[in-house]
Amino acid sequence: MSLKHAALGLLSRGPASGYDLLQTFHGSLASVWPATQSQLYGELGKLAEAKLVEVVSEGARGRKEYALTPAGLAELRHWLTEVEPTTVRRSDMLLRVFFLNVVEPEDAQEFLRRRSEQSVTYHNELLSIQERISGEAGPLTEYGRLTLEWGLRYTTMQREWADWALDQLAAKPQTETETETQAETETQVATRA
Amino acid sequence: MSLKHAALGLLSRGPASGYDLLQTFHGSLASVWPATQSQLYGELGKLAEAKLVEVVSEGARGRKEYALTPAGLAELRHWLTEVEPTTVRRSDMLLRVFFLNVVEPEDAQEFLRRRSEQSVTYHNELLSIQERISGEAGPLTEYGRLTLEWGLRYTTMQREWADWALDQLAAKPQTETETETQAETETQVATRA
DNA sequence: ACAGGCATGTAAGTTGTTACATGATTAT
DNA sequence: ATAATCATGTAACAACTTACATGCCTGT
Incomplete structure (x- = not known):
């Protein structure tokens, strides 16, 4: 369930498109929680449907900018403070x-x-x-x-x-x-x- | 692909049933490569079909004892020495x-x-x-x-x-x-x- | 008799990977 | 023009989880 929270977390820094977020997943998040393009676009669709994020503007080339909703921020905070991190790690x-x-x-x-x-x-x-x-x-x-x-x-x-x-x-x-x-x-x- | 090799590895210690292996996955392998019953039985089926393991005896209660084949041992050794371990770890x-x-x-x-x-x-x-x-x-x-x-x-x-x-x-x-x-x-x- | 452990299997759903597919815009 | 980058989407498959389903054997 954490790709969801990674996306919410990145959007807490301000609105961004799927493409923007992808750069971060391939960059600073690459060794913590990598994600593929395919996965991310799907997840953003689900998050929008669940009203945790919303499209705030549509730009050139079909670009859709997403922003966190209050419900999304609440979910992010809940996950950060009340959900125990996984302990088992496959190696x-x-x-x-x-x-x-x-x-x-x-x-x-x-x-x-x-x-x-x-x-x-x-x-x-x-x-x-x-x-x-x-x-x-x-x-x-x-x-x-x-x-x-x-x-x-x-x-x-x-x-x-x-x-x-x-x-x-x-x-x-x-x-x-x-x-x-x-x-x-x-x-x-x-x-x- | 590593559940496959975990199973082959355990069978390299001698024949065992799915049930036997499951104890190990819930025991000493629990913090390294845990697996569920459902997953394991499926994997053993696939391994048998691929001729990497074979059923060597059938006991009470439908118990099937699997053993590593020479091809299975070869595959295990190949994985151990020639396949690079994954470096990225989601956390x-x-x-x-x-x-x-x-x-x-x-x-x-x-x-x-x-x-x-x-x-x-x-x-x-x-x-x-x-x-x-x-x-x-x-x-x-x-x-x-x-x-x-x-x-x-x-x-x-x-x-x-x-x-x-x-x-x-x-x-x-x-x-x-x-x-x-x-x-x-x-x-x-x-x-x- | 019946509880606990032995033993296997299947189904539905989620997450993640790789590959395919399409098209617009910008800079050289 | 055309290459690089921007930008999204879908399909097929593999891996993993949870739950459901069944039945046998052993000890008390």
Whole structure:
């Protein structure tokens, strides 16, 4: 249900068209709540029908400018303060870690090394974004800075974790690849169930 | 596409029924890649049709035991080593932070305080899980421990971030709520675009 | 007898992705 | 002219959620 609230949130900053909002979804919201064009136009239609937003003007090329209605603002505030954020987060990265015993130890190490490198890369990208917006003031970017800091801390954490995990693997190097012998694997599962 | 690989991964530990796998999805995989019963049975059907798994025995109450085929193991290894994990992660928590200027500063603070508390709670849950499995040996849980450590570091990071963010808000306490005056908000957006 | 756990399946609805399709306006 | 950008819409499909539906087996 959050694309809805992302759209309401962006419109709380002032009227905008679907096309305008899309730039933001591909820009500053890209790593928080990305959306496709197809999805957004559909959602704006539903929001208009529900009277949470309304078309305030129609411009060239069929451009429709939407604005938040009082009901929309109320819904946004309700969501912000009274609806608990989701806690569970799917991660296909961690899912892979779960099954890393299926591949050769060298491949597992390679996997973790790439996670470490990738975290550094992404961290640096965030740093350059931070540098770019450091000059811009304004209370609207105020809270945006908090999400950026979250990203910086997240990528740092992940790099440290990946490096730590590599150490762990190095500490016990003689664990041979599992599932080489299916029979043995089965009994191990039995004891865990 | 990852429910597929989660199922293949679990079956790499030995044959199991849909019901068996479901316990794991609700248990140790619950915070990494949860799945519902409905979804899982459907997926197992598809995997069987694609010859990545096969029914190896049928037991009481219509129980069907599935096992990984060689093709299934190959697909699992391919996914583990050659397919890049997804980097973007939707977070309705961070999405809320983005729009926190819409509510009163006290509500924003309350929001962050709850994130801090929740991180502590979840961290402690992970600690008790860690304590519970600390006795159990076996290379199968080896990599599972890495995901647990990730969770511990993640919850620590989030608590520290939330506390830091609260400090930031305290540092500049006189920022009044935005969107009180729509007109003003609009001009601010214009300068950002 | 009956409660609780075992075991599977289907249907309806929402959300999200990719691709197709169309056309207007602006700047070079 | 024509390329880039502006601007919206639709169709098909995949992934996920909630609810409905059924029935068997085991222990008390």
